[in-house]
Amino acid sequence: MTIDFEPENEDEVASIIRAAAERSARLAILGGGTRGFGIAGADAVLSTRRLSGIVTYNPAEMTMSALAGTSVAEIEATLAERPQMLAFEPMDPRALLGSTGEPTIGGVFAANVSGPRRLSAGAARDHLLGIRFVNGEGVAIKSGGRVMKNVTGLDLVKFLAGSHGTLGLLTEVTFKVLPLPPSAATIVLSGLNDAEAAGAMARVMAMPYEVSSAAHLPESVRGRFLGGNLPEGPATVLRLEGLSATVSARAEKLAQACSVAGPVTVLGDEDTRMLWREIRDVKPYADGTDRPIWNVSVAPTTGHQLVAALRLETGVDAFYDWQGGRVWLRMEADPEAGLLRRFIKALGGGHARLVRASASVRAATPVFEPEAPAVAALSQRLREKFDPQGIFNPGLMG
The missing domain is CATH 3.30.70.100 (Alpha-Beta Plaits)
Incomplete structure (x- = not known):
């Protein structure tokens, strides 16, 4: 894959897009290039990876602003110093897709990438407070800010999140972060088939144990997690997070409640963090x-x-x-x-x-x-509004 444009600031982005719109050239928009969608049918590839750097970080208010090409690794390393986190737990797709590059924060929000903690923390778009982006006419637009609000009756923040670069190119994002849980544990309920697991997870989520994530790993994939060290049989896994004392107490009570359905094992903090990273990144x-x-x-x-x-x-x-x-x-x-x-x-x-x-x-x-x-009619009106020449990510429009 050849990158044709790597702008270093928003003005350069706007200039490139204006020139493309004038000649009706179609642009594939990439962050770190780890997913590669939208390339087909493009006349040129524009990457945001040089739009990089944390603009502001206020740990007390738990907000951060960063340029769209900033790597997720840099953001997570900065947050870990406080210690805080991206609560929506974005996956790293490189192993699954056999790709290279670095996942970027703009790419995460453009694709609304949300991991296992979505059950309790919400999707990526739920954490996005404000954006700067350039539309298909090369006009820079700002929407939102450091508090959640709509702008002129249209919530552009929510529209751009998950649009996969088809409405505009994100240049800067402002988002909320949350404290990193100091402790975690996982209840492993073994031996349930898929239907039984669905029922068990529904019952558990209605219990007062604050389960942050729930997944079911059938026997066909169970051996590919934790180096094959999960207990025998299909594994229904339930994550608990928080202060060490509360996690321990909740894990004990939840394990007892689950034991009526089958054998129960409790994973400690280290194995829990590894397991849910593997679930997040679709390791099997x-x-x-x-x-x-x-x-x-x-x-x-x-x-x-x-x-x-x-x-x-x-x-x-x-x-x-x-x-x-x-x-x-x-x-x-x-x-x-x-x-x-x-x-x-x-x-x-x-x-x-x-x-x-x-x-x-x-x-x-x-x-x-x-x-x-x-919905298709609304999407088409939005694309006509923000990208009237239809130049963005043609490979996603088929």
């Missing part, structure tokens, strides 16, 4: 292949039904995050986009995003779930 499918990977969001009670239906029709492996509401699917051969999306619709709706596939498959398969007509 970081296998060096380009077999299709889907990130599916559905109701927590229907994730296991979706997987069961797919297994009757095609080869698929899966594990569950977000209490079963996020399903990571690895297809054995064909991506089966039509089949997958038909089943999602039949089960009440949801969203499927193609995360990994060969170049030929990605060229022939829509990356995102087709939008409902009303």
